[in-house]
Amino acid sequence: MHAACDVLIVGAGPSGAVAAQEFARSGMRVICLEQGDWPDYSRARHGHPDYELVSRKHWAWNPNDRRGVGDYAVDDTESDISALMYNGVGGSTVLYAAQWERFQPSDFRTHTLDGVGDDWPFDYWDLEPYYEEVERQFAVSGLAGDPALPPAKAPPLPPVPLNKVGRRGAEALNRLGWHWWPGTNAIATADYGPLRACDQRAACPFGCPTGAKASVDRTHWRPLLGKGVRLVVRASVEQVLLDERGRAGGVVYADENGVRHRIEAGVVVLCANALGTPRILFNSADGSGIANSSGMVGRRLMTHPFGNAIGIFDEDLESWRGPIGQYLHSLQFYETDRSRGFVRGAKWNLIPSGAPLSMMLTTTWGDEPIWGESFTRLLRERLGRSVIWGVICEDLPDPDNRVTLNDRPDEHGIPGVSLHYRVSDNTRAMMHWHIDRVSEVLDVMGAKQKILNPIIPGIGWHLMGTAVMGRDPDSSVVAPDGQCHDVPNLYVFDSSIFPTSSGTNPVATIAANALRCARSLVARRRELEVAS
Amino acid sequence: MTGQDPIRIEARAEVEITADARDRLARVADLLIPAGAGLPSARAAGVHKGLLDQVARARPDLVPPLLDALAALGDAPGLALVEGLATTAPDAYAALTLVVAGGYVMSPQVTEPLRYTPNETEIVDPRDTLNAVAEGLLDQVRARGPIYRVPPDAPPGHGS
Numbered sequence: 291m292h293a294a295c296d297v298l299i300v301g302a303g304p305s306g307a308v309a310a311q312e313f314a315r316s317g318m319r320v321i322c323l324e325q326g327d328w329p330d331y332s333r334a335r336h337g338h339p340d341y342e343l344v345s346r347k348h349w350a351w352n353p354n355d356r357r358g359v360g361d362y363a364v365d366d367t368e369s370d371i372s373a374l375m376y377n378g379v380g381g382s383t384v385l386y387a388a389q390w391e392r393f394q395p396s397d398f399r400t401h402t403l404d405g406v407g408d409d410w411p412f413d414y415w416d417l418e419p420y421y422e423e424v425e426r427q428f429a430v431s432g433l434a435g436d437p438a439l440p441p442a443k444a445p446p447l448p449p450v451p452l453n454k455v456g457r458r459g460a461e462a463l464n465r466l467g468w469h470w471w472p473g474t475n476a477i478a479t480a481d482y483g484p485l486r487a488c489d490q491r492a493a494c495p496f497g498c499p500t501g502a503k504a505s506v507d508r509t510h511w512r513p514l515l516g517k518g519v520r521l522v523v524r525a526s527v528e529q530v531l532l533d534e535r536g537r538a539g540g541v542v543y544a545d546e547n548g549v550r551h552r553i554e555a556g557v558v559v560l561c562a563n564a565l566g567t568p569r570i571l572f573n574s575a576d577g578s579g580i581a582n583s584s585g586m587v588g589r590r591l592m593t594h595p596f597g598n599a600i601g602i603f604d605e606d607l608e609s610w611r612g613p614i615g616q617y618l619h620s621l622q623f624y625e626t627d628r629s630r631g632f633v634r635g636a637k638w639n640l641i642p643s644g645a646p647l648s649m650m651l652t653t654t655w656g657d658e659p660i661w662g663e664s665f666t667r668l669l670r671e672r673l674g675r676s677v678i679w680g681v682i683c684e685d686l687p688d689p690d691n692r693v694t695l696n697d698r699p700d701e702h703g704i705p706g707v708s709l710h711y712r713v714s715d716n717t718r719a720m721m722h723w724h725i726d727r728v729s730e731v732l733d734v735m736g737a738k739q740k741i742l743n744p745i746i747p748g749i750g751w752h753l754m755g756t757a758v759m760g761r762d763p764d765s766s767v768v769a770p771d772g773q774c775h776d777v778p779n780l781y782v783f784d785s786s787i788f789p790t791s792s793g794t795n796p797v798a799t800i801a802a803n804a805l806r807c808a809r810s811l812v813a814r815r816r817e818l819e820v821a822s
Numbered sequence: 823m824t825g826q827d828p829i830r831i832e833a834r835a836e837v838e839i840t841a842d843a844r845d846r847l848a849r850v851a852d853l854l855i856p857a858g859a860g861l862p863s864a865r866a867a868g869v870h871k872g873l874l875d876q877v878a879r880a881r882p883d884l885v886p887p888l889l890d891a892l893a894a895l896g897d898a899p900g901l902a903l904v905e906g907l908a909t910t911a912p913d914a915y916a917a918l919t920l921v922v923a924g925g926y927v928m929s930p931q932v933t934e935p936l937r938y939t940p941n942e943t944e945i946v947d948p949r950d951t952l953n954a955v956a957e958g959l960l961d962q963v964r965a966r967g968p969i970y971r972v973p974p975d976a977p978p979g980h981g982s
Contacts, residue, residue: 337927337941340880343920347881395980399973415977433951437968438981451950461960467962469969472951487942500943583872611940613946625971645940646927651920661919666858669927672937803947 293820295321295520298541298555300527301380303325305784305804306561307510308424312808316482318815319554323525323543325566326360326378329507333735334499336491342647351385353377359524359546361709362700364565368710371593371655371750373565379523380507382751383681383797387494388476388503389616389639390430391794392421392439392802395624400790401684402625403632406716407686407790411761411770412806413442428504428801429482432474432538438621449487454607455677456617459640460733463620473639475614476504476797484508492644494614525551528704529574530558530780532821537815538780538806539821543704544802553787556820557811559772559781561804563751564591567786568693569707571757572710581774586758590687590695592791594752595713597721597744599679599728600643600655601737606674612642616680623727624793632719634684637674637794638728642677653748655781656741677735679728683720684793688712694754713745721745752796757786771814772807781816783807837885844870844969846892851922853901858901862931873925881924905942 293736297313299306302324315321333348335341351374353361360377361510376384387636395414400407418440426447434444449472452460455475458764463470477494480484486511501508511521524546531539531552540554560567568588574580581587649655650665660668689710695705725744732740760766763775768787774780783804787795792799851864867873878885891907891914907915914936926932933939972980 299950309901335880337943339877339923339941342927343877343880343924346920347883394970395976396971397972399975403971404974404977413973413977415980417893431948431969433955435964437964437966438970440970445828445919448948449951451946451948453950456951457959459952460954462853463960464959467966469966471960471963472955479946488946491940491943508948606937610945620968625969643851646936646938647920647923650923661905662859666861670859670861670936673938776908 293540293554293556294514294547297317297557297559299379299555299559299561300541301561301563301566301784302379302511303561303563303784304506304801305462306381307506308427308801308804309432309508309559309561309694309783309808310514310519312805312812314514315347316812318812320648321555322518322519322521323527324521324523324540325526326358328379329384329497331497331499334493334497336493336496336499338751342645345496349385351495352691359806360526362704364700365698365708368467369711371711371714371745372748372754373709374749374751375563375565376772379511379521380505383505384497384507385495386797387614387616387752389795390428390432390466390474390476390618390798391637392635393792393794393799394624395440396397396477399791400634404793406633408760410789411759417594417799418442420805421798424798424805425802428476428509429478429485430474430476431479431759433472436471437468437503437625438471439544445474449473449615450475450477450479450615450617451512452617453612453764454798455609455642456640458607458735459677459731460618462731465734466731468620468669469622470618470620471635472568475613475615477615478502478504484512488613490613492610492612492614492642498792525818526700526702526704527570530570530580532575532777534578536777538777539818543709544704548702557779557781557818559783561784563784564756564786565693567782567784568756569695569705572695573705581776581780583776584764584767586765588756589689590691590713590755590758591709591712591753592685592687592755593750594685594791595683595717595721595745596749598654599681599725599732599743600741601732601735602671602676602739603736604675604738607677609642609676610673610674610715614644616640616641618648623724630723632716634686634720634794636681636683636720636724638724639680643678646673649673649676652743654743654746657702659762672785679731681721681724681728682793682795683717683724685791687755687790688714689737703794714782718745742816752791754785754791754796757782759787767772771810779820781807781811825906826948829841837889839874839885839889843889843892844874846895846897847874850892850895850899850904853899853904854919854922855926860935864926867929867931868928869922869925873928876928877921877925884917887914889923890914891918
């Protein structure tokens, strides 16, 4: 077989980008297939009057609402949480809030410490050098010395400002004697490589118009083009091809016209996220599925149930401005205390509340009717005078929470996916307890009104766990370096392989782990058996 | 959600917005957003005039369901009838309310009294947080020491 490339990556999100960069640096020929297209930043309209109108369509977080190039139907009718993602170059870093959190040491040892979930096959300190490396790739801004984490080198850039909102939150946490630390974000606070200093448009989750947020279309893919990397957009991978010995020989993808193409490769790396990766594995071998002798493909889906607590104040806090992003985070109650009635914990972060429609045309700003006499009063009360505490709960793995193929294909005939997901009793108890604590913080901050939203069904940003890594082929899909137990030259580098979810934002760990896996593959590439 | 196939071609506003439709929108808009709190009504802000044209240019896909909503409401709806569309015609209701509120907050007559000036950007000043730290805002957090849990198999030097 004459391979078109040494390694073929499926998916141009953060794991694919970090891996592609590492492979290219080692001299490997790389092709990446991405089902979406490049982000169109001409539609990032912040500063224009029609900003929110355009954002609600073109930067919609749910692919079922956005229905753009590369989006496929995700049936969430049997799920407590909707899956959010961006299908395009940059993946969900195009829409993420760029809150950059290393997982905690305890996250890698939940079974040892708390008797739940599974221990990872490596620990925090194994991943630590990779965190440090990718923090330079992602222009991370923050402040060293956070006592909620082991000692680490400072991020390359200083933290975002606290502004009025962050300072008020910090002072309240100090009065309560609770932990906080200035926010760590993948947001440039000074010009840095291809990025420019943040100008506080509070538009991070709607396609950063400034180019300050480290989305990998900007930090990785643009610089990689012409350096041994070929990126093909509007290429929807249908299946991985296996030879008679069970080795991956490449993939079949559909181009934008639905025409099938076969592309051969020495190694295939799936970086298609925790929905897209099992979708491809299930659909391979003409729908019979591959890499699933353990029966774990698609299972253990984790989504990070998200809640928030909104505070409304008398003072003008200019809270339509700022990075989103996080001004600060608190991990005061992150570690397990069984007296609270649940195990594991949650992270809190404080953000500005943003633009007017986001607080008027939504289901998360309380039950008070907005139309009629109340509209102008509510608009005046909320805009610039409100803050949001976000709460992310650790979501423990459950084999019954899963992704399956459905019989509703995309426009090219590739099956879509269905989610079967229920929020656990442990997570519900955790969320309610934490929202109560955050409510206390809002009281100390002086909020005149509070709106509490434990578990928001429409927000499932962090998709993990559906091709779990482990040492035992009977209970895991991939080995600790991402290599499929069943197909030795097929790898998975995305968050599908996370054994547990942590209770913090996963992109830092997605990037660090992808770098760890890619470096391992490069070191072993001479010994890999490829298709014949 | 779903099960719908993705739309690959943007819907365009090929339907004319008549003077009658604009008059109807003005009446409905004032039901949804009457004047108050020092802010104008939606009609006074002009959501049925130039703002509607701006909305239609930004979101042509909203125009057909907007016209459906206006047709369904007739000449003299009350607020309750308008809000009832949320149940009987949710897509039309969503378009109508987004057109009215979206157009309303585009008006300088609204944004200026609110001191909402998103076109004025402000580059971050990294000294802001560092100055707060220098003032001692983090001292007590630091003084309390590490709060993370160290697993029993952590490498030597990390608490094990």
